[in-house]
Amino acid sequence: MTITRDDVLRVATLARLDLDDDSLDELVHELDRIVGYVRKLDELDTSDVPPTTQVAVSSAPLRPDEARPGLPTEVALREAPRSTPEGFRVPAFVDET
Amino acid sequence: MTQSLLSLSVTELAERVRGGAVPAVEIADQSLRAIRERSDLNAFCHVAEESALAAARRLDEQRRGGRPLGKLAGVPIALKDALCTHDQPTSCGSRMLLRSGDDGREHGWRSPYDATVVERLRAEGALLVGKANMDEFAMGSSSETCVYGPTRNPWDPERIPGGSSGGSAVAVAARLTSAALGSDTGGSIRQPAAHCGVVGVKPTYGRVSRYGLVAFASSLDQVGPMARDVRGAARVLEVIAGHDPKDSTSADVPVGDYEAACERGVSGLRFGVPAEYFGDGLDPSIRAAIEGVIAKIEAAGCTVTPVSLPHTDYGVATYYILATAEASSNLARFDGVRFGKRVEAPGADLQAMYGASRNAGFGREVKRRILLGTYVLSAGYYDAYYAKAQRVRTLIRQDFDRVFQDVDVLITPTSPTVAFRIGERLDDPLAMYMADVYTLPASLAGIPGISVPCGLTTVQDGRDSSPELPIGVQLLCPMFEEERLFAAAAGVEELVRAT
Secondary structure: OOOOHHHHHHHHHHOOOOOOHHHHHHHHHHHHHHHHHHHHHHHOOOOOOOOOOOOOHHHOOOOOOOOOOOOOHHHHOOOOOOEOOOOEOOOOOOOOO | OOOHHHHOOHHHHHHHHHOOOOOHHHHHHHHHHHHHHOHHHOOEEEEOHHHHHHHHHHHHHHHHOOOOOOOOOOOEEEEEOOEOOOOOOEOOOOHHHEEEOOOOOEEEEOOOOOOHHHHHHHHOOOEEEEEEOOOHHHOOOOOOOOOOOOOOEOOEOOEOOOOOOHHHHHHHHOOOOOEEEEEEOOOOOHHHHHHHOOEEEEOOOOOEOOOOEOOOOOOOOEEEEEEOOHHHHHHHHHHHEOOOOOOOOOOOOOOOOHHHHOOOOOOOOEEEEEHHHHOOOOOHHHHHHHHHHHHHHHHOOOEEEEEOOOOHHHHHHHHHHHHHHHHHHHHHHOOOOOOOOOOOOOOOOHHHHHHHHHHHHOOHHHHHHHHHHHHHHOOOOOHHHHHHHHHHHHHHHHHHHHHOOOOOEEEEEOOOOOOOEOOOOOOOHHHHHHHHOOOHHHHHHOOOEEEEEEEEEEOOOOOOOOOEEEEEEEEEOOOOOHHHHHHHHHHHHHHHHOO
16 A cells, blocks of 8 residues: 555645545555556656656747736625625634634 | 428538528527437437527527628537536536435536637537437447437437437537537547448547536547538538636637638549557448548549558557546546535545445446546556557557658547447447447547548348448548548538539
């Protein structure tokens, strides 16, 4: 086994993803199989090979850095699950006590 | 014949509307009726009845007023539900983007803007009749993971249409629309096109703007057309292609005359046949069909040379590291704050709200990929997986660069198998990933590819019926050589139809 239950729980925390307990064992098994498969790349010696991060950036020009109008506030807030007239409403995340 | 107009090609239909022979309203009517009649295929998750009819009425008025009509006047087009539309909901096939409306029913997210490709289609008079089903967040090869349920293949409704742009392919194949847009990250246009017997194009990375395409893997995603013939796909690509300042990866490279290129045919082109695309796992009937196409190309006077792309076998592993890594980052935006699903227990803090919303909103395959992508990017694993895959991606690109010094076009099968049965691979992610083995390398290299129907095969699967299923041949060209790609594809289409 390459992937353990603890690995999956650690990664799920990083990904901000709660997992249901009943799906966890199966996920561990599936991810272990996939990671086992992708280790196939170890067969190749890539020590002298540069990485590819993008394939066509040289032909993609930058646009001038000019201020443009953005979305009006009420449009930006239109689909928010919870909002105030000024912004998105979220649970408290700073302990003010 | 109630569907006679929908059996016309994109170009024929547009020319009739422009010439005044056919009112656009009649086409919109026929398309909307066909979509309703074939709701069993589950190709659409939203039908834009009113706005499509309104657009058609405007076109007809425009024509009566003597004003010129666009290149896609009156052509009904389906949009993959990953493309943002200001007047139609967008769900990307996910529960994450569904919300309960005032009427108590669930609706997709309403984008404040149109994707650039959508704007361009509207400007040329296309009738946007609805949003097509897809695998959730485009993560799949079968269109089964959609929150609206599986899409069915019109050739055999017990089978998948391919994916992730399955609804788009079905809309075109079943003649519900004349064309469709899909998106291709690792084969999501070409593979469903092959399984449904239509033409599907993945343009060069950077050729088409992704502004307004819900992002999956940003170094790979590309929007492209589907149609029933090569020329129709060429016309749609001409409309949607070209630089867009709103997409920083959009290339400032002139758009060619793809429709004119279709006249050239295969004459003078040098074809390469990569040995690695004909190995174990290729269905014998598909091998025979592709070899039949190759024989016709040779008989037409083209040179056909065996070539080698030695790193092909590493494409699937490379892709699933890079695409999932990018997806894990892109999908971080779905956090229950600005749009989409939110689950918030009383007294829950922000982190708990994130975790619960994402657990409730994402389906199983999406969770698998977010976890894998987070894993390969995490401290201690980054070099072994992500950085390694970026280096192997270079080797895969170099394979293509090398063979394109000697040949103009590569010819391969699009998919190793015909459309499989619904449910067959759903519990076996690795088997599902292998469906894209022949389309992934071109995505990693950024080069353009097309799938063209090249025959049918009868499947004996032990049931009463023995359905005939389509086979697709894939053609690949160097970056930004779409004109050559369309010349080759139209030539191959003609050779296939001549027999």
